[in-house]
Amino acid sequence: MERDQIKSALINCATTHSISLSELASEAGIAPATLTGFVNDSKSGNRDRHTLSMTTIGKLTKRWPDLADHLKIANPISSVRQVPYIGMVDRLNGH
Numbered sequence: 001m002e003r004d005q006i007k008s009a010l011i012n013c014a015t016t017h018s019i020s021l022s023e024l025a026s027e028a029g030i031a032p033a034t035l036t037g038f039v040n041d042s043k044s045g046n047r048d049r050h051t052l053s054m055t056t057i058g059k060l061t062k063r064w065p066d067l068a069d070h071l072k073i074a075n076p077i078s079s080v081r082q083v084p085y086i087g088m089v090d091r092l093n094g095h
Helices: 003-016 021-027 032-039 044-049 054-063 066-071
Strands: none
Touching: 003 021, 003 032, 003 066, 021 032, 021 054, 054 066
């Protein structure tokens, strides 16, 4: 996903619910600075060069299912879990 697509979706979702980006983040269990820094291209911590993690997007779409529509992604079925992977991955063959 492109940064501008994510930014636009976050702003549209917050506008739809008549809340700020900080409130959108807080209610999803995310630090408000994560979203405001991302949307405002904060130079602090190089946020202007990074995108949001899938974990963060997962938390947001779980709390705000319509955000998935704004992002044009599938609605989450269940909560996002991190699974440790031990071993090697062959990225060329998908194994």
